Amino acid sequence: MSKRIGVEVSIAAAEAVGLCDVDVIAAYPITPQTHIVEHLSEMVAEGHLDAEFIPVESEHSAMSCCIGSSAAGARTFTSTSSQGYALMSEICFIASSMRLPIVMAVANRALSAPISIWNDHADLMYSRDSGWIQTIGENGQEVVDLLIHAFKVAEDHRVMLPVTVNLDGFTLSHVIEPIMLPDKAEVAAYLPRYKAPLRLDPKNPVSFGPVGMPDVYTEARKAQDEALKAAKPVIIEAWKEFGDKFGRYYKPVETYKAEDAETIIITMGSISETAATAIDHLREQGKKVGLVRIRLWRPFPGTELVEAIKGAKNIAVLDRVCSFNGGEISGPVCLEVKSLLFDRGMNPKVMNFIAGLGGRDVTVQNFEEMVEKASNGAAPTPYEIINVRE
């Protein structure tokens, strides 16, 4: 039976990983780490979780260790943030290309300098093209559920790709809230033991990740691209099965009061809850506005997103990162949206706001102002950074 508990989201994330009966956790346990691996190390030390906890000397080593463990056929988890994620990134690309089903929780935090430990999506965008499946949770419940779902998807033989579950640093990772935690038997019924299709075994030697000469590299890349494309239906299928078992249903793209909306704001992550409250306020004033939230970032849910926004005249896209592109094009999430619309010959007005950098609060009122501005088609293109002291 699931039980409802009050718990810090990082602790709940660790508990979820424990429920998945993970075999190996490798992590570098200092800033910018969260309580996720700290709590997992306690669970292992106190004998609540039968797993190997390997404290390593850097995030680069953490992911290297995860690669070895996953290639040996073990269910493998790690967690990181911001600078740690950046240091790890070289190995992240190898994990996905070697098709290893590692699961990682990323508490999204800003990249330095100036030194920041606070929330934005710089690390998420920096790792965008790493070949991992990437989902983003809105609240603690979703983080728990996405982690269980992540192992199910990653280890599916039709997928065999690593997955990151993103949660906003501090604004989600350090918040206490009520969460339904399933029990181990329920999770085991959803998530069978991992059976690696191919694994490192001294009795049956294989090579992972050898040199790819120019005569095979393109084919290897195409194969990996196809694998990520083919993952989307499995991701959706695994969410359906999750919903049938646990009663909480998830989709790649979530809509809120968007069906008849003339103006839609597109968001990702926990900030979407604040945006939903702003939409409620504006709806009370009779304004036809709605919210669309992207839960699945890679593979990008183009079809689902177009379906969600196709009726809108004005679209505001929120980016949580400054992408330093020279200022003649929009931020990264907005670029994806514009590309989608252009390819389909659709031409609503698309506006781009950049907000919530390095922990700057984005309030309900901020959202109301952004949506109002978008309703009037008044936001400057290609983007506007809001809440800046001049």
Added chain:
Amino acid sequence: MVEIRFHGRGGQGAVTSAELTALAAIEEGKYAQAFPSFGPERRGAPVMAFVRISENPIRTREKVYEPDIVVVLDPTLLKLVNVEAGLKQGGTVIVNTHKPVDELRKETGLKAKLATVDASTIAVETMRVPITNTTMLGALLKATGLLPLQSLRAPIDHRFGPIADKNMTACTRAFEETKVEG
């Protein structure tokens, strides 16, 4: 929805106060959020922590700007911090002080409805440490009637283990000794 802001100094347990309040509310079947004023933890520096409690799911992640209730764990902060900032009309400020309300108001110029308790003395007498986090929760519940005192039992047991009883005693004594205006 009720919003609460705790003022303390790093190490005094303001964050723990916020967490225990949210956990007690969740224990009672309500919805709640607790979060610190995110930042590097520095012992002795002024810190804040926040709680939201609601009968319905809470759909906002913005900081608490207009609290209904403010709890001040350390009276020396009254000279440094405007603890009434953003306080809603009709809101309450709950202060750890040995001074009578009149004297406190005269000294600090606080305008809101006040509740006072000598939490430092209670904490030292019951727990032998001047940490007022659980003690001030007794004052919070007395002044607001937000939750039954017993709702703190399970969260305090879970958090403090062998010293849970002493914390509960301090909390209960504060509940009994808190003076609420009006």
